[in-house]
Amino acid sequence: MMVPAMGAAAAGRAASARTSAARRAWARYRANPLAVVGLVWVLVFFLLGIIGPWVAPHGYAQTNYLMANHPPTWAYPMGTDSLGHDMFSEILFSIRFALEIAIFASLAAFAVGTVLGLWAGLQGGWVDASLMRIVDFFFAFPAYFLDLILVTKFGRGMGPIIFALAVTGWAGYARLIRGLVLGMRDGEMVEAARALGASPLHVAARYLFPNVVSNMLIALAFGIPGDLTVQAALSVVGMGLNPPLPSFGNMIAAAGGNILGYPWLLYWPAGIFAVTLLSFLFVADGLQEALNPKGGY
């Protein structure tokens, strides 16, 4: 005897129960001022990444030799570099490309790592042993070196860089989720689910993953700035995104030699990049406290 009005009331109450859980997490997040500041900048950064290409006053490959190495003016609010690129536009496009690379690489690593880690943890035995030895290899082998090799082999475009970062990134996610799954695999919840007919796949998708998703999101929030850094580091040694595609690493590397003559070429990209990395880390830290108040990730 389920009367519609009762259903509506129930839905309302349940919705408030759900928001209260989210609200508690938000309250914990808000209590950390650095995390809030970081979140604001990260959101601005994302916004710029989305609208940047449309609002940029100049194209990223557009040069003006007559205005090369010019200090900031109204037409070039952040000045120009040695080829006469508008630094403001370069930075807007860099944000876009940097975010695309970091997000797709992190998500790919997250997806692969999650699936393999779940499989290893749930299956155990030789599947677990061999997958974890592969993970050990990726932990033992310098990731940056492997990235360099992969980019050398496959080129310096968006695709190859995303691929390289994903290849070196998945192992961390796999090891994390495998450890979390091991802690639950023999628990009563999984036993009960199995006893009631749940298949291993169902257990993984509906029981294990949802119970660790908050830990995984925290890891993802740390992973994105990690990928931003590595991607910039690749550019610094000249193996990053191929010019004329702009990237923070390229700009910072190019500006380093001109710091006395044209300091704005270094200050703008380096400053924005540093603030961005710091903001991402503050956000990850805040998420850690908000989603996983008991600690231990």
Next chain:
Amino acid sequence: MADPPLLTIDALHTYFRRGTETIYAVNGVSFTVLPGEAVGVVGESGSGKSVTMLSLLGLVRGRVTVRVAQAQFKSWDLTRLSRRQLEDVRGRDIGVVFQDPMTSLNPVMRVGDQVMEAMLAHQYAPPQAAFRRTLDLFREVGIPDGAARFRAYPHEFSGGMRQRIMLAVAIACEPELLIADEPTTALDVTVQMQILSVLQALRSRRRMSVVMITHDFGVATNFCDRILVLYAGRVVESAAVTDFLARPAHPYTRGLKGSILEIGSRGRSLTPIAGSPPTLTAPPTACTFAPRCPFAVPQCAEELPQLRTLSAGHQVACHRAEEVLDHVG
């Protein structure tokens, strides 16, 4: 009852390999469960109660060997079912309730979804019907305001309420057999009674067989029709509750009854059973209870007693059952 048994288990063996040792956890357990019957499986920790049931369901993990001469449930030979078919039997035809409701529900899934999930996964009902049925089940197991509680999460419930939810999950597909593995052990005594009466009501309403695994004699004798006593992975006595209470024929059963408190037994001292149950690293060749048994004779250390029938429905595995019965004490 002339009905054929719902569940027939013959000579079930379960061995675990631990390092270089083999642990013989279940050593030839045989029993039947009739339709509508409630069978209590009692025994100490490590007697193989839970392992017996988990073996049947194909749920024991690790390096384990399960051997059984016959495992018949309804028309199915459980040993011949594929993994997929067994998954379908579990939860649809055999429901299971576990000991600790605090840890057996999924903390991040709404309780209503957990009840519905069982029905949807087994294609027992389409979503709309499953939803209505979930509300009915909540009412039946005594969760007030089910429509509102449907969308709540397990942490919003007390232990007793969570066990009611587990019951609703377990019976969602109207299984003919419910295996309850110490369903009240983790609960307060007052809550225990409530859960047992819910279980009793569920059972009487649908002629569902129940296998109740417990170490609580009160629970077993109040709830069940027949009691199986397990010791060191073997059935040592099988008796109707009346026989079990009035004429225990195995020294271990007598020992168990002597070591528990009963209301009205003031002044009677408790007699614990000396020693502890063995962990078998070899298949038993003699009576495993003999070292602790006040009735033991040399024969007991040499010959493994087989389950034999004393009277209708009363079986015991003891060389000296007659002497035990005659002994008044």
